[in-house]
Amino acid sequence: MTSILSRTITAFSFIIFFSCSIKDRASVTLGEIAKKHKKNADLIINRAIADSQGYDRLGEMLDTFGPRLSGSTNLEKTLDWIIDEMNKDGLSNVHGEDVMVPKWVRGKESATMTSPWEKELDILGLGGSVGTGPKGIRGEVMVVSSFDDLQAKSNMAKGKIILYNVPFTTYGETVQYRYRGASEAAKVGGIASLVRSVGPYSMNTPHTGTSAYEEGVKKIPHAAVTLEDAAMMSRMSDRGLTVKVSLYMEAQSFKDVLSQNVMGEIIGSEYPDEVIVLGGHIDSWDAGQGAHDDGGGCVAAWQAIKLIKDLGIKPKRTIRAVMWTNEENGLRGGEAYRDEHFNELNNHILAMESDAGVFKPSGFGFTGSNKAFNILQDIGTLLKRIDSGEITKGGGGADIGPIMREGVPGMGLKVDNSRYFWYHHTEADTFDKVDKDEFNRCVATMAVMAYVVADMDERLPR
Amino acid sequence: MTSILSRTITAFSFIIFFSCSIKDRASVTLGEIAKKHKKNADLIINRAIADSQGYDRLGEMLDTFGPRLSGSTNLEKTLDWIIDEMNKDGLSNVHGEDVMVPKWVRGKESATMTSPWEKELDILGLGGSVGTGPKGIRGEVMVVSSFDDLQAKSNMAKGKIILYNVPFTTYGETVQYRYRGASEAAKVGGIASLVRSVGPYSMNTPHTGTSAYEEGVKKIPHAAVTLEDAAMMSRMSDRGLTVKVSLYMEAQSFKDVLSQNVMGEIIGSEYPDEVIVLGGHIDSWDAGQGAHDDGGGCVAAWQAIKLIKDLGIKPKRTIRAVMWTNEENGLRGGEAYRDEHFNELNNHILAMESDAGVFKPSGFGFTGSNKAFNILQDIGTLLKRIDSGEITKGGGGADIGPIMREGVPGMGLKVDNSRYFWYHHTEADTFDKVDKDEFNRCVATMAVMAYVVADMDERLPR
Numbered sequence: 001m002t003s004i005l006s007r008t009i010t011a012f013s014f015i016i017f018f019s020c021s022i023k024d025r026a027s028v029t030l031g032e033i034a035k036k037h038k039k040n041a042d043l044i045i046n047r048a049i050a051d052s053q054g055y056d057r058l059g060e061m062l063d064t065f066g067p068r069l070s071g072s073t074n075l076e077k078t079l080d081w082i083i084d085e086m087n088k089d090g091l092s093n094v095h096g097e098d099v100m101v102p103k104w105v106r107g108k109e110s111a112t113m114t115s116p117w118e119k120e121l122d123i124l125g126l127g128g129s130v131g132t133g134p135k136g137i138r139g140e141v142m143v144v145s146s147f148d149d150l151q152a153k154s155n156m157a158k159g160k161i162i163l164y165n166v167p168f169t170t171y172g173e174t175v176q177y178r179y180r181g182a183s184e185a186a187k188v189g190g191i192a193s194l195v196r197s198v199g200p201y202s203m204n205t206p207h208t209g210t211s212a213y214e215e216g217v218k219k220i221p222h223a224a225v226t227l228e229d230a231a232m233m234s235r236m237s238d239r240g241l242t243v244k245v246s247l248y249m250e251a252q253s254f255k256d257v258l259s260q261n262v263m264g265e266i267i268g269s270e271y272p273d274e275v276i277v278l279g280g281h282i283d284s285w286d287a288g289q290g291a292h293d294d295g296g297g298c299v300a301a302w303q304a305i306k307l308i309k310d311l312g313i314k315p316k317r318t319i320r321a322v323m324w325t326n327e328e329n330g331l332r333g334g335e336a337y338r339d340e341h342f343n344e345l346n347n348h349i350l351a352m353e354s355d356a357g358v359f360k361p362s363g364f365g366f367t368g369s370n371k372a373f374n375i376l377q378d379i380g381t382l383l384k385r386i387d388s389g390e391i392t393k394g395g396g397g398a399d400i401g402p403i404m405r406e407g408v409p410g411m412g413l414k415v416d417n418s419r420y421f422w423y424h425h426t427e428a429d430t431f432d433k434v435d436k437d438e439f440n441r442c443v444a445t446m447a448v449m450a451y452v453v454a455d456m457d458e459r460l461p462r
Numbered sequence: 463m464t465s466i467l468s469r470t471i472t473a474f475s476f477i478i479f480f481s482c483s484i485k486d487r488a489s490v491t492l493g494e495i496a497k498k499h500k501k502n503a504d505l506i507i508n509r510a511i512a513d514s515q516g517y518d519r520l521g522e523m524l525d526t527f528g529p530r531l532s533g534s535t536n537l538e539k540t541l542d543w544i545i546d547e548m549n550k551d552g553l554s555n556v557h558g559e560d561v562m563v564p565k566w567v568r569g570k571e572s573a574t575m576t577s578p579w580e581k582e583l584d585i586l587g588l589g590g591s592v593g594t595g596p597k598g599i600r601g602e603v604m605v606v607s608s609f610d611d612l613q614a615k616s617n618m619a620k621g622k623i624i625l626y627n628v629p630f631t632t633y634g635e636t637v638q639y640r641y642r643g644a645s646e647a648a649k650v651g652g653i654a655s656l657v658r659s660v661g662p663y664s665m666n667t668p669h670t671g672t673s674a675y676e677e678g679v680k681k682i683p684h685a686a687v688t689l690e691d692a693a694m695m696s697r698m699s700d701r702g703l704t705v706k707v708s709l710y711m712e713a714q715s716f717k718d719v720l721s722q723n724v725m726g727e728i729i730g731s732e733y734p735d736e737v738i739v740l741g742g743h744i745d746s747w748d749a750g751q752g753a754h755d756d757g758g759g760c761v762a763a764w765q766a767i768k769l770i771k772d773l774g775i776k777p778k779r780t781i782r783a784v785m786w787t788n789e790e791n792g793l794r795g796g797e798a799y800r801d802e803h804f805n806e807l808n809n810h811i812l813a814m815e816s817d818a819g820v821f822k823p824s825g826f827g828f829t830g831s832n833k834a835f836n837i838l839q840d841i842g843t844l845l846k847r848i849d850s851g852e853i854t855k856g857g858g859g860a861d862i863g864p865i866m867r868e869g870v871p872g873m874g875l876k877v878d879n880s881r882y883f884w885y886h887h888t889e890a891d892t893f894d895k896v897d898k899d900e901f902n903r904c905v906a907t908m909a910v911m912a913y914v915v916a917d918m919d920e921r922l923p924r
Contacts, residue, residue: 063698066579074579117528117536122584122889203665204750204889228750228892235893236525288666288690427584427666430690431697 031378048444054303071103086264096260107250158189182222196230281327297354304447315454353397365395368409493840510906516765533565558722569712620651644684658692743789758820766909777916815859827857830871
């Protein structure tokens with residue numbers, strides 16, 4: 001899920017909206033569209049739920065290539081493999097579209113608390129951070145609980161390492177410290193900044209993510225420490241103990257490099273130029289395997305169209321699965337897709353994204369017209385049997401944001417996200433955290449929705 | 463909790479027994495002993511539940527001195543501080559008793575998976591392991607799922623790094639791979655061994671713990687990897703990918719050094735030579751803070767007697783709080799206590815240990831006579847109001863094991879241990895995992911039980 005702040009918050013406000021919106025339960029009486037497509041929808045669901053191929057393919061992808069940070073060979077190898085595999089699947093128009101992406105490389109990094117006693121700190125440098133130089137940085141830690149607290153203590157900040165010990169409330173609120181903490185610390189004379197990892201629960205698990213420097217402010221190294229270590233250093237400081245940390249980071253930014261958005265299709269039998277696009281972002285952070293964020297969303301969308309094809313179902317419109325690149329630290333993929341397909345956006349009937357993990361799905365959050373909303377609710381009744389047909393207002397995704405802003409109706413897959421931020425951007429976002437049945441339900445849910453919208457007699461109204 | 467295997471299993475079989483034993487619910491009708499002590503028991507409970515001192519002291523101890531591995535200065539500084547604090551509390555006979563303990567030092571350690579792609583592995587070397595030498599060890603990984611599987615593949619093991627990828631079932635069962643995995647691997651030609659961390663849930667959290675080498679078998683380095691990495695390397699191997707790891711460990715064992723068991727008392731008003739002893743082990747592993755294992759148990763026992771003293775309650779018998787040293791990799795404290803007090807063991811009325819974490823308590827598991835059991839059940843009714851008075855048969859603790867084997871009746875505090883093995887021997891066993899109210903309930907439960915047994919007209923029968 002995006003780490004560019006404004007988009008992070010936009011993307012996340014979808015999810016917040018999902019949680020807050022009053023559930024507008026669709027009647028289980030099947031409307032006309034649902035009735036007409038029930039047979040194929042049931043075929044799709046049955047096949048998806050009994051499937052192993054998508055889940056196994058996700059595991060194979062994650063284990064064979066590793067995490068997929070923009071600019072890494074891991075990412076490009078993964079993309080090449082996806083093109084090969086989509087061709088083997090017999091999908092149509094399989095290809096990549098060039099995208100220039102940023103390249104930030106973590107390098108080696110370490111941190112040690114040297115006072116009041118010696119402890120290795122598990123850290124993850126934050127995306128975009130500068131390094132410390134070969135000698136590292138040593139300093140006393142000043143703990144703050146907010147930006148206001150930093151201002152209140154600004155006269156004591158000079159030469160210190162600033163630690164933001166801010167407990168997780170919502171992602172949108174707490175991520176501010178990760179995103180712009182370094183520049184705020186530098187403004188008051190801090191020599192480096194540490195942020196308590198942005199997550200509600202920890203087993204000594206640091207979280208990375210993107211950060212940015214303010215123009216004209218000195219760039220200082222910026223890293224995430226674990227909840228445990230942040231809370232500990234804060235307690236020590238409250239007790240009057242002097243806390244000192246030694247920090248070493250080789251982090252560097254390089255020139256942009258070439259990546260690609262990769263896609264494959266089922267071509268529509270009657271209206272091949274009208275497109276339902278669905279997917280996720282194929283890039284991930286460089287910790288763990290990017291399993292829930294967002295390898296799972298990508299492979300689920302891909303498997304959704306593979307399964308429709310394998311069943312011999314031929315929808316009237318084209319369904320395109322897209323693996324967008326560079327969502328995490330640039331959103332270049334989503335923007336490049338918009339530019340590349342700008343003249344076809346009027347024929348983009350619906351855009352669908354899965355980027356909140358492949359946990360148990362409950363339905364979709366939708367942004368578009370009321371007329372379209374009512375139709376989607378009708379389609380949702382087909383998913384009632386697997387409890388994933390609830391359509392709520394408001395929703396989308398970071399990668400489809402650029403085309404949604406051009407008027408394309410958009411929707412985001414809603415899942416049980418109770419543990420999403422436990423794993424998000426950590427070494428724990430790994431294949432073992434993906435439940436096969438939950439993954440298959442995500443596939444079924446996206447496949448049924450995409451298929452019916454692609455096969456209705458009339459276009460989904462804007 | 464002990465890591466010497468036989469004792470580990472013994473200690474843990476108590477807990478397993480707790481879970482399995484049929485609950486023998488005490489009647490809530492107060493018997494004679496309970497009736498007589500209800501007023502003071504209520505005073506103790508009320509004070510404990512409203513208390514902050516014990517919890518704050520635990521935090522201060524953990525944060526000021528850090529984890530407390532046998533042989534470390536952290537441990538000895540902690541012990542000196544406890545003696546000072548117990549004296550400030552006005553406890554009687556505050557002193558330390560010398561114990562020689564093993565000294566194993568982790569040093570720096572790291573591991574990298576170098577094939578099929580490069581990944582830093584979060585590891586924790588296992589207590590007692592030898593190091594790799596300055597050049598480290600590189601090798602192909604052979605994954606096995608059990609000792610039987612290792613035997614079946616023994617002809618392929620030569621020159622390999624053996625990875626035991628054994629999912630957690632019970633501690634007693636799974637810990638075998640940590641304890642004796644190195645020697646079994648060495649016997650078939652392995653050059654190092656890795657074990658999937660012994661815990662049921664992980665957020666990339668390695669678990670350390672003790673291990674041992676079999677006499678006459680080559681000593682090879684032995685470390686724990688995370689559940690995530692073990693599962694990943696196992697899947698890779700199943701897919702036919704070649705997994706290679708580079709391992710570096712500076713681990714070393716040194717000569718035994720001096721430590722101490724530390725204790726303080728409330729002296730009995732009528733039978734000062736009759737002793738109720740309660741406590742936990744003050745040493746911990748060198749990861750995290752040893753908060754649940756077992757700093758919490760120690761401070762809860764200490765606070766229990768502090769609180770009885772502060773209330774001005776004067777029990778007939780002596781109550782002694784003991785912080786045993788070196789439970790984790792030697793049990794030297796428990797054994798030294800038995801030897802030092804051997805001639806007084808007939809007057810040890812009851813021994814009580816808390817070493818399963820300071821989570822919400824439910825009561826005690828007791829090992830002793832049926833007559834005593836019935837009396838303790840009666841006393842348990844006094845704890846009904848905080849839901850922690852259930853007495854079940856079977857129970858004790860590692861540190862009190864040596865005196866229990868000499869006939870002293872023993873009991874272990876029972877707590878909700880659903881997350882104990884999430885944190886056990888990891889960087890995540892930290893103060894933030896201790897809930898103040900749950901900790902206070904542990905204090906109340908131990909204090910009431912110790913007080914009433916100390917104050918009954920007759921000795922608890924053997």
